[in-house]
Amino acid sequence: MSTRELPGPGRGERVADWFDGRLGIHSLGRKYLRKVFPDHWSFLLREICLYSFVVLILTGVYLTFFFHPSMNEVTYHGSYLPLNGVRMSEAYASTLEISFDVRGGLLMRQLHHWAALVFVAGMLTHMMRHFFTGSFRKPREINWLFGWSLLFLGMFEGLFGYSLPDDLLSGTGLRFVNGALLSVPIVGTYLSMFLFGGEFPGDDIVARFYSLHILVIPGIMAALVVAHLLLVVYHKHTQFAGPGRTERNVVGAPFMPVYLAKAGGFFFLVFGALALMAAVATVNPVWSYGPYRADQVSTGAQPDWYLGFAEGLVRIMPGWEITLWGHTLVLGVLIPVVVFPLLLVFIGVYPFLEARITGDRREHHLLDRPRNRPVRTGIGAAWISLYLILLAGGGNDIVATRLHLSINTVTWAIRIAAPAVPVIVFVVTRRICLGLQLRDRERVLHGRETGVIKRLPHGEYVEVHEPLSRAELHTLTAHERPGELVEHEP
Ligand code: HEM
Numbered sequence: 001m002s003t004r005e006l007p008g009p010g011r012g013e014r015v016a017d018w019f020d021g022r023l024g025i026h027s028l029g030r031k032y033l034r035k036v037f038p039d040h041w042s043f044l045l046r047e048i049c050l051y052s053f054v055v056l057i058l059t060g061v062y063l064t065f066f067f068h069p070s071m072n073e074v075t076y077h078g079s080y081l082p083l084n085g086v087r088m089s090e091a092y093a094s095t096l097e098i099s100f101d102v103r104g105g106l107l108m109r110q111l112h113h114w115a116a117l118v119f120v121a122g123m124l125t126h127m128m129r130h131f132f133t134g135s136f137r138k139p140r141e142i143n144w145l146f147g148w149s150l151l152f153l154g155m156f157e158g159l160f161g162y163s164l165p166d167d168l169l170s171g172t173g174l175r176f177v178n179g180a181l182l183s184v185p186i187v188g189t190y191l192s193m194f195l196f197g198g199e200f201p202g203d204d205i206v207a208r209f210y211s212l213h214i215l216v217i218p219g220i221m222a223a224l225v226v227a228h229l230l231l232v233v234y235h236k237h238t239q240f241a242g243p244g245r246t247e248r249n250v251v252g253a254p255f256m257p258v259y260l261a262k263a264g265g266f267f268f269l270v271f272g273a274l275a276l277m278a279a280v281a282t283v284n285p286v287w288s289y290g291p292y293r294a295d296q297v298s299t300g301a302q303p304d305w306y307l308g309f310a311e312g313l314v315r316i317m318p319g320w321e322i323t324l325w326g327h328t329l330v331l332g333v334l335i336p337v338v339v340f341p342l343l344l345v346f347i348g349v350y351p352f353l354e355a356r357i358t359g360d361r362r363e364h365h366l367l368d369r370p371r372n373r374p375v376r377t378g379i380g381a382a383w384i385s386l387y388l389i390l391l392a393g394g395g396n397d398i399v400a401t402r403l404h405l406s407i408n409t410v411t412w413a414i415r416i417a418a419p420a421v422p423v424i425v426f427v428v429t430r431r432i433c434l435g436l437q438l439r440d441r442e443r444v445l446h447g448r449e450t451g452v453i454k455r456l457p458h459g460e461y462v463e464v465h466e467p468l469s470r471a472e473l474h475t476l477t478a479h480e481r482p483g484e485l486v487e488h489e490p
């Protein structure tokens with residue numbers, strides 16, 4: 001065949017070449033599309049975070065087309081007749097319009113709100129899975145901090161979001177924020193005036209929260225998500241111990257095509273589940289609360305679940321006040337305002353605390369089984385129990401009415417449970433871990449109990465034990481025992 005007859009590159013190949021010459025996509029792709037992903041069900045939690053974040057951005061952009069972030073007063077004349085003729089802010093009126101007059105508006109609002117609830121739940125569970133398995137250890141401490149910042153920002157992003165519609169519930173939440181700011185000594189009044197642009201509630205807060213909500217915080221969060229994922233690529237994945245898995249390799253399926261297909265499918269699953277929730281379950285029906293008025297307050301007012309623990313801290317505090325040099329310190333609010341961030345900061349700095357206390361400064365790429373780290377597992381369980389108790393405290397009125405109890409009984413029960421239960425949970429969890437370790441040890445040394453009883457020729461009955469497979473033996477023994485840490489020179 002002469003050279004003239006050779007077929008030239010096809011159109012697709014030419015386009016690909018053109019782009020590759022300018023962007024280097026081919027070499028990048030060749031390197032990263034074969035990136036290996038280990039498999040474990042708990043790794044899916046991160047995908048719930050990622051995809052609900054994507055849903056939040058998509059639905060959020062749709063909402064910006066119709067939402068008016070203004071506190072100018074208007075008289076409502078829309079489709080929701082019970083509020084016809086009522087004076088309200090433009091923000092609230094536009095939320096009613098989104099809910100009743102914009103095509104797909106209510107679905108989008110509910111999708112946005114459900115996605116927010118699931119997003120923070122996803123982050124908390126993803127965080128706890130990394131906590132319990134010790135993946136935050138060197139070299140991933142900074143990625144832990146990136147993740148932690150996402151959680152922290154996510155909570156405030158939610159608070160700013162549900163304050164936007166300017167309904168009676170969100171206004172009650174803002175009054176709470178105002179009270180918390182005012183309790184700060186010396187600068188409290190300035191902080192409140194600065195945030196609200198004058199006396200609470202002022203005319204600016206919705207517009208201010210709007211810029212933070214749709215621009216500043218999502219921008220920082222998107223950058224953090226990218227940095228978080230880049231660091232995962234740089235560090236490579238952690239994995240559970242098992243045959244063939246070491247501190248130096250990663251065993252799993254390649255990104256392309258296996259993982260991409262899985263991740264793509266999972267995106268539609270998360271999107272579908274959220275859409276279903278948004279379609280069938282009402283969330284934040286602002287029309288039934290009415291517009292915010294500073295002289296009114298709604299009963300049964302709750303923040304979204306992820307901030308319930310902060311509310312709980314305030315509700316269980318006695319209304320203590322002291323007067324110093326002619327100034328009143330409202331300890332009943334100030335103490336919770338200090339404890340609330342501390343509870344979160346403890347989680348943020350935990351990797352550094354653990355490394356310092358255990359003296360373990362080595363790199364770790366193999367994950368711990370929680371039972372093999374009884375103290376850490378105990379601390380994690382105790383933290384969750386405190387969080388849940390305070391969450392119940394934040395809904396003490398709901399608990400009291402649902403269980404037909406006096407609100408004082410509920411409040412006192414939570415006051416006692418908040419310090420006591422985490423200690424009990426710590427001790428019990430630690431014991432359970434040690435028990436499970438003994439069970440593992442028993443299985444390694446004597447094999448699995450088969451339940452088959454044999455009678456020996458001399459009449460003795462014994463249970464037949466089946467030795468574990470080599471793979472199982474490896475998995476159960478591939479961990480360090482206390483006292484194995486390498487001593488470092490100070
Ligand atoms: C992590 C991200 C986000 C969270 C946790 C979040 C959370 C929320 C929540 C809970 C609400 C109240 C919804 C309701 O009315 O029931 C809200 C409202 C709103 N969000 Fe977001 N959001 C996020 C990101 C975004 C983004 C990226 C945008 C826009 C680009 C956006 C735009 C809006 C708008 C316009 C509203 C007011 C509309 C309304 O309440 O009906 N959000 N957000």
Ligand code: HEM
Pocket residue numbers: 043046047049050053123124126127130135136140143144145146147148149150151225228229232235236237238239
């Ligand atoms: C928007 C929220 C978040 C997204 C989209 C996200 C996503 C991811 C993804 C995709 C990974 C890869 C590997 C894996 O899960 O094993 C990862 C790893 C990690 N995440 Fe997150 N994450 C988020 C929030 C958080 C939070 C709140 C924390 C903890 C405070 C956290 C801590 C970590 C750590 C320590 C790793 C490294 C573990 C490893 O390499 O195995 N992340 N994250």
